[in-house]
Amino acid sequence: MFAANEDPVGRPLIEVVRDHRIDALALRARESGLEQAAEVELPATARIVQVRAVPLQDGDIVVLARDISRLRYLETVRQQFVANLSHEMRTPLAGLDLAAQTLSSQLPAEGDTRLFIDRISQEAQRLADILFNLNQLAALDAEEISVERTPFSVGDLVGSLIDRYQARAAAGKLILRAEVTADGLMALGDRAKTDQALQNIVDNALKFTRAGEVLVRASVDRNRVEISILDTGPGIPARDLSRIFERFYKVDRSRGGLPGSGLGLSIARHLVELQGGTIVAESSGGSGTTVRVRLPRQPLTLP
Ligand SMILES: Nc1ncnc2c1ncn2[C@@H]1O[C@H](COP(=O)(O)OP(=O)(O)OP(=O)(O)O)[C@@H](O)[C@H]1O
Ligand SMILES: [Mg+2]
The missing domain is CATH 3.30.565.10 (Histidine kinase-like ATPase, C-terminal domain)
Structure with a gap:
């Protein structure tokens, strides 16, 4: 997880992990006597690690680091997949709706054909609503939406x-x-x-x-x-x-x-x-x- 170190035993934590945030986390755990946790992206290896610093009764600190890069990567892929899918589906769906509406306008107001074509249009609009919502959730996930205060x-x-x-x-x-x-x-x-x-x-x-x-x-x-x-x-x-x-x-x-x-x-x-x-x-x-x-x-x- 961390850039290799010849012989880590006995060295200060900072020399082994080479990240001041992790070092600070361990310090805070020692000073407060409370467990500390953080998610840290290591610039050297581009890994994302979840770090926990746990104070023990004798004053020592255990630092646990878990590599969650893969998890974060999969989350991003999932979010992008949903965002792309909902984006790509919008245009054909709008085309479908437009075609149905055009056909419908050329038919007499009564009759089965008109009924079914209007149904196509309604369902297309429902799908468009779902896609709009999915797209918005994807943007919220990706933190692309800014908030006013x-x-x-x-x-x-x-x-x-x-x-x-x-x-x-x-x-x-x-x-x-x-x-x-x-x-x-x-x-x-x-x-x-x-x-x-x-x-x-x-x-x-x-x-x-x-x-x-x-x-x-x-x-x-x-x-x-x-x-x-x-x-x-x-x-x-x-x-x-x-x-x-x-x-x-x-x-x-x-x-x-x-x-x-x-x-x-x-x-x-x-x-x-x-x-x-x-x-x-x-x-x-x-x-x-x-x-x-x-x-x-x-x-x-x-x-
Ligand atoms: N005021 C309410 N009275 C009764 N049930 C509710 C009420 N609000 C929400 N629910 C229940 O919670 C569910 C989730 O609500 P939500 O608004 O997320 O979805 P939806 O209305 O079914 O679909 P969408 O909002 O995406 O069109 C609803 O399907 C319904 O079962
Ligand atoms: Mg609702």
Whole structure:
């Protein structure tokens, strides 16, 4: 793992590993008496090693180094594969959709042929949505997405969100409303990313709720802003709650039913955590779901 050394026994650690970060890690472990860990890329060998420095009772330090280059390499290959695949598939899919739409427009409004061609178009659009999500996850994985950290009004954000979904809620006979409990509430983060995360959550609430209402509530929770989306839908069983933020995870996949690929919430989590926020889901099965997003709050400035 480390550049060869004639006879490492008895030499100072730094001479053997030739990396000041590893040496510093061992020192910190000795000084604090606590285990230290870090991932270090060794410039000499281009290897990535996971290093742990563990203090023993007699004052000695054990330094464990594990070569994880292969693991990191495979992760990168996987991410690039998904990114390339989703990118390459977008153009042919758009062509397919366009062809179907053109054909459809030339057919009479009624009849099986038109029905099936419209179906092709709808499914192509669903696939395009999945690819868009996959592509975005790939970009998030590759840390290609930058985040802003600027103050923005939570009231405005929630207001505009509600406006955009009002028609869809009405079409589903659902009540969609906002409740902003603090005036002039400001969050510190990325407005566009927060908006997208909230869209994914509201989309779920409207999709899974059969009757009743969806409430978007904004409030202050100590030094954080909290935006909760509450619905009166079927709820999420306790055993699934911790997993719904995983990629492709859907509750009771076998039931089929509602469209979606299980990517919306994993993207929402990424977008919120990028800003130093947190996201959790709560449900007492059968009686609605609450998803809470907490973001750093912009401290009040006195005029
Ligand atoms: N408000 C909700 N009420 C009930 N179940 C929910 C709710 N939100 C999420 N879920 C469950 O969590 C799963 C994951 O949600 P997610 O948004 O990630 O995926 P999706 O909505 O199925 O697909 P996509 O968002 O990619 O279109 C859903 O399939 C659903 O089973
Ligand atoms: Mg969703």
